[in-house]
Amino acid sequence: MRASRFFISTLKEAPSEAEIVSHKLMMRAGMIKRLGSGIYTYMPMGLRVIRKVEAIVREEMNRAGAIELLMPVVQPAELWQETGRWDKMGPELMRVKDRHGRDFAIQPTSEEVVTDVVRTEIKSYRQLPVNFYHIQTKFRDERRPRFGLMRGREFTMKDAYSFDRDAEGLQRSYQVMFDAYVNIFTRFGLQFRAVAADNGAIGGSGSHEFHVIADTGEDALVYCPNSDYAANMEAAEAVAPAVPRAAAAQPMTKTPTPGKARCEDVAKLLGVPLTQTVKSLVLMVEKEEDGKVTKQAWLLLLRGDHELNEVKAAKVPGLANFRFASEAEIVEWFGTPPGYLGPIGTKKPISVVADRTVAAMSDFICGANEVDFHLTGVNWGRDLPEPAVFDLRNVVEGDASPDGKGALAIQRGIEVGHVFQLGTRYSEDMKATFLDENGKPQLLQMGCYGIGITRILGAAIEQNFDERGIIWPASLAPFEIVLCPMGYDRNEAVRAEADRLYGELTAAGIDVILDDRGERPGVMFADWELIGVPHRIVIGDRGLKEGKLEYQGRRDTEATAVAMGDAVAFVKAKLAA
Incomplete structure (x- = not known):
């Protein structure tokens, strides 16, 4: 080309x-x-x-x-309706009608x-x-x-x-x-x-x-x-902690935490590690029976420094179609706004699910379901029933690998x-x-x-770029190599050598482009570095007098002199590498 x-x-x-x-x-x-x-x-x-x-x-x-x-590309709606995805896919599925009013999907x-x-x-x-x-x-x-x-x-x-x-x-x-x-x-x-x-x-x-x-x-x-x-x-x-749950060592105590609605703030106020706190997340599930909609609140408990994995939460039996509760719903079930929620003393019955890490905690801190108060020294079995336990959280770097062969990265x-x-x-x-x-x-x-x-x-x-532009792997590059002749439009020797080398590379099955636009060197180099062609050969009058061409890979910091007669073999070797 x-x-x-x-x-x-x-x-x-x-x-x-x-x-x-x-x-x-x-x-x-x-x-x-x-x-x-x-x-x-x-x-x-x-x-x-x-x-x-x-x-x-x-x-x-x-x-x-x-x-x-x-x-x-365009598919009848009837097929998507057979599998239920016509409704399940939601607005991401582009739907159109033909002139007869029949439904079609533009396929994803x-x-x-x-x-x-x-x-x-x-x-x-x-x-x-x-x-x-x-x-x-x-x-x-x-x-x-x-x-x-x-x-x-x-x-x-x-x-x-x-x-x-x-x-x-x-x-x-x-x-x-x-x-x-x-x-x-x-x-x-x-x-x-x-x-x-x-x-x-x-x-x-x-x-x-x-x-x-x-x-x-x-x-x-x-x-x-x-x-x-x-x-x-x-x-x-996220595997369960290998160490068994420690025995209770503290009494459960209602502790003032004025204005401290976040686990980080509570931990700092009480002078304890964030890992001693438990955060409460409220989910709602709605069911319709005989035309009547009923709602059930679920309380998910995670350690204060962990984050909920919503995909895992949806796999808990009964939570497949959950949504996060509104503040009004939280007040209705817990009697307090978010920030002071916990599993003890809720206003209405809830379903409690604890992450594996929380289930292994003792003497932990959680909300008291009262503004400006938390409970300290809370323990499973003694202060509240043992919970349903599931893997609910995102893993963090350093967690144990599930295969037991080290730590996760x-x-x-x-x-x-x-x-x-x-x-x-x-x-x-x-x-x-x-x-x-x-x-x-x-x-x-x-x-x-x-x-x-x-x-x-x-x-x-x-994955492959620098300040000058793209750096394509050779297998994906628009061209494998670019020939940049200096003064192609005005130097006969340069033009002849560029045409000769272009012909040989093309005959060898190499995807090469010859820049015969007559552009200045700076413009040529900037264009091809931006485009990301991985190999470049410069053909200049000075080099030709010495019988040499100048090769530079897109990641190379310096050019390499190559004998004119060796150029094709040199390029083949670079591409093979």
Whole structure:
């Protein structure tokens, strides 16, 4: 590719709406152009990167035995209604009507459509297993689209769906896809980590997320440096304290704490560690029976320095559809506003659930259900009944690893892939069955595997950039190498050598761009450093007289002289490394 025949539109400054590094750099490098909120045009430079991402994904999916098809962007509402997701997805699901008033969804994912395909095409166990995938536009009506391609409304995703005859087959298909994902992200040249995850709105049993490691990542990844244990914050288990609960050593006492509504303030006032306090969180669950709505208050207890994990809370039996209580509801059940709540002496009956850590505490401090007072020296069994105990909290760095092999560490990551074991979540709702060896119908076992194709671009940049611009891994870069001739438009020797080298690199199958625009060196270098091409060769009149060219990698601080005749072999070696 010659730069004069390509479209290059770099900017010195990022538009004001660009918030994070990847968004700013992609806008400045002319890779994307904003059309509307969360909707972008992929410009030629950015599209080249997207196509390279897609090529790697296709190669590895095909190698893993998946079969490509293409499912529509617009899907009939009837399919989504079969699984209940037409209502469950809420406003993120973009809904439209055709001229006849019929409802359709602009797909955010394709579980329903692929299950419909399979239930009409797969009849016998002899046709299993099968795995279909496609790379297709998706749309999710994000409440607050931001960060460019990182949280856009329209995006490109690869989603694959496996179908098996039994749970053992699903496990095998899942492992094949997990391994394919490892190969994909390794080929991308990115630092990544696979972590156990919660299934969320997709449903099913087990799942893993794939995260690109980046300090700017939105997600906290929990792992054990001494083992293979890894999970996202939502799914990371906080194990119960290994030390048994100590015996009560203090009497329960109602203690004045005027104006101290926060655990931190109470601990400071009383001169005790924050870890001796217990915070109270009130949740409400509403049930409708015979047209009448009833409400039940739940009190969740966490140690003062810990934070509630809402995903874990929703898994407590009876709390699947909880919401946080209003202040009026708190006063109704506890007789006091927030800040002085506790499990003893509530105004109305409540359900108490204690985090594992709280259940192991003795002589702890909690609210007295009276303004300006807390109870000190509170003990389970003596002062209040033993609670229901669940893992309710986010883990913190230094917690014991659930596998018993050391302490947990936390790093930031950007989710770019997710694999799910769905089981019969969709096949049961949609009556997708096959006939087994005995001619009896059995539900298909299903897996789901997604990669955010366009999101990869933002994640890769968040991991690889400097003050000059993007630093693409060679496998994702819009071009692998750029040739920068000094005075291409006015120096015949430079032009001849640049054309010769361009021809040789092209013939060798190397993705090269020749900057034949005749720009000044500073402009050329600034453009290609911003765009992030990983390798650069400068061709200048002085070097040619010495029989040398000048090579510099995007991360290199200095250039390296290379003999003209060795340049192609040199570049091949760099790319192979």
